[in-house]
Amino acid sequence: MDLPLSSDRTWRVDEFDSGKALAHAAKQAKQRNYDQFPIIDVDSHHYELESFNEILEYMPDPVLKQLAKMANSGNSKGVGVMPGGVGYQDMGGRAIRYPLRRIEKTEPGVHRDVSLTRRWMDVMGIDIAVLFPSPMLQLGLHPQVEAEVSLATAYNRWLSERVLAEESRIRSMIYLPFNDPDASYRMVKEFAGKKGVCGFMITSVRFRPVHHNSYMKVYSAIEETGLPLAFHAGYNWGEQSMGMMNKFIAVHALGFVWYNMVHMTNWVLNAMPERFPKLKVIWIESGLAWLPFMIQRLDNEYMMRSSECPGLKKLPGEYITDMFYTSQPMEIPRDMSLLESTFKCIKAESQLLYSSDYPHWDFDLPSTIYDLPFLKEKAKRDILGGNAVKLFNLDIGAGKRTKVA
Amino acid sequence: MAEVFVAKFAEFPDGERKIVQHGAHDIGVFHWEGQFYAYANVCLHQGGPACEGLIMHQVEDVIGPDKTLVGQKFSDTQVNFVCPWHGYEYDMKTGECVPDRRLRLKKYNVVRRGDDVFVSI
Ligand code: FES
Numbered sequence A: 001m002d003l004p005l006s007s008d009r010t011w012r013v014d015e016f017d018s019g020k021a022l023a024h025a026a027k028q029a030k031q032r033n034y035d036q037f038p039i040i041d042v043d044s045h046h047y048e049l050e051s052f053n054e055i056l057e058y059m060p061d062p063v064l065k066q067l068a069k070m071a072n073s074g075n076s077k078g079v080g081v082m083p084g085g086v087g088y089q090d091m092g093g094r095a096i097r098y099p100l101r102r103i104e105k106t107e108p109g110v111h112r113d114v115s116l117t118r119r120w121m122d123v124m125g126i127d128i129a130v131l132f133p134s135p136m137l138q139l140g141l142h143p144q145v146e147a148e149v150s151l152a153t154a155y156n157r158w159l160s161e162r163v164l165a166e167e168s169r170i171r172s173m174i175y176l177p178f179n180d181p182d183a184s185y186r187m188v189k190e191f192a193g194k195k196g197v198c199g200f201m202i203t204s205v206r207f208r209p210v211h212h213n214s215y216m217k218v219y220s221a222i223e224e225t226g227l228p229l230a231f232h233a234g235y236n237w238g239e240q241s242m243g244m245m246n247k248f249i250a251v252h253a254l255g256f257v258w259y260n261m262v263h264m265t266n267w268v269l270n271a272m273p274e275r276f277p278k279l280k281v282i283w284i285e286s287g288l289a290w291l292p293f294m295i296q297r298l299d300n301e302y303m304m305r306s307s308e309c310p311g312l313k314k315l316p317g318e319y320i321t322d323m324f325y326t327s328q329p330m331e332i333p334r335d336m337s338l339l340e341s342t343f344k345c346i347k348a349e350s351q352l353l354y355s356s357d358y359p360h361w362d363f364d365l366p367s368t369i370y371d372l373p374f375l376k377e378k379a380k381r382d383i384l385g386g387n388a389v390k391l392f393n394l395d396i397g398a399g400k401r402t403k404v405a
Numbered sequence B: 001m002a003e004v005f006v007a008k009f010a011e012f013p014d015g016e017r018k019i020v021q022h023g024a025h026d027i028g029v030f031h032w033e034g035q036f037y038a039y040a041n042v043c044l045h046q047g048g049p050a051c052e053g054l055i056m057h058q059v060e061d062v063i064g065p066d067k068t069l070v071g072q073k074f075s076d077t078q079v080n081f082v083c084p085w086h087g088y089e090y091d092m093k094t095g096e097c098v099p100d101r102r103l104r105l106k107k108y109n110v111v112r113r114g115d116d117v118f119v120s121i
Helices: A023-031 A048-056 A062-072 A097-103 A112-124 A135-141 A145-164 A181-191 A213-225 A248-269 A290-308 A316-320 A336-345 A377-392
Strands: A002-004 A010-012 A040-045 A128-132 A170-175 A197-203 A229-232 A281-284 A324-326 B003-008 B017-022 B025-032 B035-040 B055-063 B069-082 B089-091 B107-113 B116-120
Touching (some): A023 A112, A040 A112, A040 A281, A040 A377, A048 A062, A048 A112, A048 A145, A112 A128, A128 A197, A135 A145, A145 A170, A145 A181, A170 A181, A181 A197, A181 A213, A229 A248, A248 A281, A248 A290, A248 A316, A290 A316, A290 A336, B003 B017, B025 B116
Parallel strands (some): A040 A128, A128 A170, A170 A197, A229 A281
Antiparallel strands (some): A002 A010, B017 B025, B025 B035, B069 B089, B107 B116
16 A cells, blocks of 8 residues: 655555564563563553444444444445544554554454454563453444444444454453443443453543442442453543644643543542442553642642542542552653652552553553563562452463462 | 675665664664665664654644744655654654654664665674
8 A cells, every 4th residue: 555655755565464563572572581471461452443344233223223334334434423533543654553454464264353463462472451442432422322322232242252252362341331321230231251351441531420320330230240440541632622732642642631530530539439349440541640640639639628528538549549550651751760659659569550552553562561670570570460460360371370479 | 893785776766765684783774865874773762663664754833924833844854764663753864863852773884885785783
């Protein structure tokens, strides 16, 4: 294919193999002996709209299904059905895997998503990857609540039957159509215990208060399963405050933190950790720098206004450091002592879970954790895999399991 | 100092790049506007193949005399090669990382001997 470049030049590329494009990652894996201990990637992605026709076959609502199939019939990748729009994730093709994935070939007889996921996992040295959708991270913005439910149901059933059933190294936390609390509850009941299901996920880009009474049954049901609940960050250029920004970097830098800040504030100040003491909560893809801010800000105000939050039995920050966080996109400051303080502040050695976010543009390799100068070998291994093995109670095979204890 | 063969000059047209691997060396060699440039093909960010991505002219803001933003354009003079993993841009002529020029890739000398192009390691 011809890639359009600056000054009207083009670059012809005839083949692409993400494994080869990640050859330097394979070298890192070997140099750092990743085969000696488990590496669990708690946030990675696939592009579900590449399988949209397959997914739509699982839609329970026949009328919405026909609308969606017709909208997708010109291979228009869900235009008219899926929310979301402007966004330059590929940086004009500078993250070259975005345009080139269209020409990447996969093994015959294996689902494309399974084949591509295994390919990057093997190269990076990942044992188990938790896989999430990409465009569907914005599905919570769908103006029709019933469409979110129907598309989420189809996606979850398709994922379960076509991907998770086929490859045990791939897991997922099930998408909850959170704009409909009853449907979210039903989703927990339907998918808990299914092969590869390791938790439940709320896409953070939406406008629902997580403390609303209608959600209590959902959290109770998840707590009963023993599986974690995750909030997966995202951006939304369509929101009014983001509409003031003229650059994708701005929308991405703030958006991926903003929604999780709102949900975390509601979650903690409404004492959800007290109401659901056994529910394990993970915050995904907001990086780490926001956490010292949240802890300091909420603790400081709580000391003066605790009467507004009578459900709390300790400082907000102490609840925050009981929860779990995925590492990517981990901010690497020029002054590394800031990162070291952040690790200490959030009790990273037990609460931090490595995530790559591959293949998205700002993915992190395991070396982002492994090469940190202030971590001891045990802490590196715990963050890269050990913490996740315990949190999800993963079966990773006896050889590697002994390295976790 | 050893010299490693890169390519025949005739098989290395302007605008192209070659990747040379020799022992522990992984080097990207560019032929750009009549000059050759060679840099370590290991990105200063996460170790990606810094020399294997797009070659793009620097994006520039066009600011009017009254300080208003008129628009954006591609530079007529500065060209960067872009690490394909996450987009770090390196100045073709210096190997400096464009957003922070305190960082730069190791540079290698390129020599042409008759019809052959070599890189010195
Ligand atoms: S490794 Fe080169 S930009 Fe990240």
